[in-house]
Amino acid sequence: MSDEKRPLLILTGPTGVGKTELSIKLAKKLRGEIISADSIQVYKHMNIGSAKIMPSEMEGIRHHLVDILMPDEEFNIFEFQKRAKDAIRGIYDRGGLPIIVGGTGFYIQSVLYDIDFNKEDNDKSVRMKYEKLAEEKGVSYVYELLQKIDPVSAENIHRNNEKRIIRALEYYENTGELMSVHNLRESQKTSPYHFMYFVLNRERNTLYERIDKRVEQMLRDGLVDEVKSLLAMGYGRELVSMQGLGYKEIAACLEGEYTLEEAASILKRDTRHFAKRQLTWFRRERNVTFINYEDYSNDVDRICEELCMRWNAFV
Numbered sequence: 630m631s632d633e634k635r636p637l638l639i640l641t642g643p644t645g646v647g648k649t650e651l652s653i654k655l656a657k658k659l660r661g662e663i664i665s666a667d668s669i670q671v672y673k674h675m676n677i678g679s680a681k682i683m684p685s686e687m688e689g690i691r692h693h694l695v696d697i698l699m700p701d702e703e704f705n706i707f708e709f710q711k712r713a714k715d716a717i718r719g720i721y722d723r724g725g726l727p728i729i730v731g732g733t734g735f736y737i738q739s740v741l742y743d744i745d746f747n748k749e750d751n752d753k754s755v756r757m758k759y760e761k762l763a764e765e766k767g768v769s770y771v772y773e774l775l776q777k778i779d780p781v782s783a784e785n786i787h788r789n790n791e792k793r794i795i796r797a798l799e800y801y802e803n804t805g806e807l808m809s810v811h812n813l814r815e816s817q818k819t820s821p822y823h824f825m826y827f828v829l830n831r832e833r834n835t836l837y838e839r840i841d842k843r844v845e846q847m848l849r850d851g852l853v854d855e856v857k858s859l860l861a862m863g864y865g866r867e868l869v870s871m872q873g874l875g876y877k878e879i880a881a882c883l884e885g886e887y888t889l890e891e892a893a894s895i896l897k898r899d900t901r902h903f904a905k906r907q908l909t910w911f912r913r914e915r916n917v918t919f920i921n922y923e924d925y926s927n928d929v930d931r932i933c934e935e936l937c938m939r940w941n942a943f944v
Contacts, residue, residue: 666731
């Protein structure tokens, strides 16, 4: 292994594919600690809808960036990168292997290639302008603006993700450069890590069946009560955290916009669409290795042995 680059293992894939179970097995075998690359699992009180791993399920494996913020605290790509890099340094100091686990591809990319986010403008007037537009005319309006200015960025940002939409518009107005161009340039950097990047996948129908069953299990586990509790604590639907899958649909149901049956159907559909977008992102990434469950007879232990073998040969 290079004397200059430190080891980093990435385990990702679409929502519902089975990352959590495999990540624990890998961390045990490789003396690893897990860094969560998830934009909702960072929040306290948001357990069921985020499919958050609970302490009792961690089997002694140290996890980072899970359950660290309140739902109204800001968490974004800058904050993730900073906290993840801090966690990585600590893991190295303890003689462990950092394993980034999660489905947020841009978060992973930000650490893997040490993307530079320092090209900032201290004048917040542009951001405030777009925030006002979103408030007055709706998120769809500013999303359509982004589609006209930077269709590549728009394709990779969910139309309800107000913060990222405004960030892309703000970046363009402040710098004259498209956010998609910036991201492409940064993504072509050489990684400062000696890494392997595994993407878990399943046959599409199997994956979609797992997603549907997981939504049904979340509802049985008390997702509606979890959202009720969040709303009662004053965490309104306008928060970025409450725009997460599972939360926005159930919150809309509780406010009479949908029946529970309709909300569940929408959540299943939107989660399937989200999984499809995740796979599109990972297929565009460099130096990734797809691992299909069907190639290993859906045996998690076999996949774990395969990944350990590849990792040990690599390092």
